[in-house]
Amino acid sequence: MLPLVLYDILTKLPGNSCSPNPAKSRFVLSYKNLPFDTVFVEYCDIAPKMKEIGASPNKRDGSTVYTLPVLSDPNTGALITDSWAIAVYLDETYPEKPVFPKGSRGLIRSFDSAVGALLGPSFGFALLRSSQILNERGQKFFINSREAFFGEKRDAHWEALEQKYYGSAKLWYEEIEGEWVMGDTFSYADIIFAAHSFWLKKVCRDDEWKRIASLHDGRWKRLLAEAEKECNLV
Ligand SMILES: N[C@@H](CCC(=O)N[C@@H](CS)C(=O)NCC(=O)O)C(=O)O
Numbered sequence: 001m002l003p004l005v006l007y008d009i010l011t012k013l014p015g016n017s018c019s020p021n022p023a024k025s026r027f028v029l030s031y032k033n034l035p036f037d038t039v040f041v042e043y044c045d046i047a048p049k050m051k052e053i054g055a056s057p058n059k060r061d062g063s064t065v066y067t068l069p070v071l072s073d074p075n076t077g078a079l080i081t082d083s084w085a086i087a088v089y090l091d092e093t094y095p096e097k098p099v100f101p102k103g104s105r106g107l108i109r110s111f112d113s114a115v116g117a118l119l120g121p122s123f124g125f126a127l128l129r130s131s132q133i134l135n136e137r138g139q140k141f142f143i144n145s146r147e148a149f150f151g152e153k154r155d156a157h158w159e160a161l162e163q164k165y166y167g168s169a170k171l172w173y174e175e176i177e178g179e180w181v182m183g184d185t186f187s188y189a190d191i192i193f194a195a196h197s198f199w200l201k202k203v204c205r206d207d208e209w210k211r212i213a214s215l216h217d218g219r220w221k222r223l224l225a226e227a228e229k230e231c232n233l234v
Contacts, residue, residue, distance in 0.1 A: 001034075001035060001075060002035075002074040002075050003035040003036050003037045003074075004029065004034060004035070004036040004037075004071060004072065004073045004074070004075075005036065005037050005038075005039055005071070005072040005073075005074070006025055006026060006029065006036050006037070006038045006039070006069055006070075006071055007022075007038075007039050007041055007049075007050070007055075007068050007069060007070040007071070007072075008022040008026070008038050008039070008040055008041070008068060008069060009022060009040065009041060009042075009043055009046070009068055009134075010040035010041060010042045010043070010134075010135075010138070011133040011134060012133050012134070012135060013133050013202060016038075016040050017038070017202075018130070018133060018198075018199060018202035018203055019068065019130070019199065020195045020196050020198070020199035021067070021068065021069055021195070022068050022069040022083070023195040023198050023199060024069075024083040024086075024087065024188075024191055024192060024195040025069040025071060025083050025086045025087070026038075026233070027191040027194060027195060027227070027228075027231045027233065028086070028087050028090050028099050028188070028191060028231075029090065030231045030232045030233050031097060031099060031186075031191070031230065031232065032090060032094055032096065032099070033097070033232065034090070034094060041068065042134075042135070042137065042138055043134050043137075043138035043141055043142055044137055044138055044140075046066050046067065046068055047065075047066040050066040050068075050070060050081075051066070053070075053072070053079065054079060055070045055079055055081050056079075056081045057081070058081055058082055067081065067082070069081075069082075069083055069086060071086045071089070071090075073089075073093070076093060078093070084109075084112065087099055087100070087188050087191075088100070088105070099186075099187055099188040099191060100187065100188055101182060101185050101187055104182065104189075108187060108188050108189045108192075111181065111189045111192065112189075112192050114168075115165075115169075115192055115193060115196070118160075118164050118165045118168050118169075119161075119165050119196060121156075121157070121160035121164060122157045122158070122160040122161035122164075122165060123157075124153075124154075124157050125154055125157030125158065125161070126157070126161075126199070126200060126203060126204075127142075127146055129203035129204055129205070129208075130142070130199075130203050131143055131146075132203075133202075133203055158211075161200075161212070162212075162215060166212070166215050166216065166220060169193065169220075170216050170219070173219070173223075179226065181193070186227075186230050190223075190227050190230075191227065191231070193223065193227075194223065194224050194227035194228070194231075197212075197220050197221075197223070197224040198224060198228075200212055201213075201221075201224065
């Protein structure tokens with residue numbers, strides 16, 4: 001089998017990978033033990049590079065934008081944009097070790113929307129940190145395209161992250177009978193959640209990550225570590 005190719009965002013961090021959406025695809029590929037190479041693309045080169053390889057653009061708030069992750073599969077010729085579409089493609093094409101256990105896809109899709117809606121209000125803070133790990137060219141591009149987010153208040157972002165995002169997740173996780181969202185069965189729902197914590201861990205400053213890691217008796221730090229283990233990433 002030829003290795004698949006995952007297009008991810010280039011950063012200044014050691015090991016590079018940090019963006020939440022490409023992280024979801026990396027978790028899925030690794031969980032399924034599929035061989036893959038990563039191509040890191042500079043933030044401001046995403047659109048020209050994706051046009052060059054013939055990838056489809058994505059939709060955001062009604063406008064068209066080139067985003068990562070994009071996955072190329074030389075075994076089938078598929079070229080897929082969007083982390084959700086990539087997860088679905090991988091499960092349909094390589095059904096061993098499914099990340100969508102039979103009949104769960106609709107529910108996990110709702111979970112994805114709910115998690116995204118809760119994380120949204122804390123974006124300004126985390127996006128600022130994300131901009132700081134890009135190189136100078138990438139940083140300018142990133143900030144210009146997201147001006148509205150950076151004007152918001154840091155305290156409000158923390159409150160949204162701690163109380164709304166992780167606070168709601170705590171209520172959900174208290175209902176779980178087992179370790180994972182689907183009880184004893186690991187699924188894409190756990191990957192969605194882990195990928196966001198992975199992103200925060202990578203982009204936040206030490207004291208900020210400690211603040212998140214100590215929330216709810218360290219539950220989110222533990223959950224991330226367990227998901228990384230489950231996906232053969234540590
Ligand atoms: N719904 C998309 C969102 C992808 C997305 O927004 N990716 C970010 C990086 S995490 C990106 O490529 N942004 C490029 C831009 O906004 O110019 C997915 O899940 O793949």
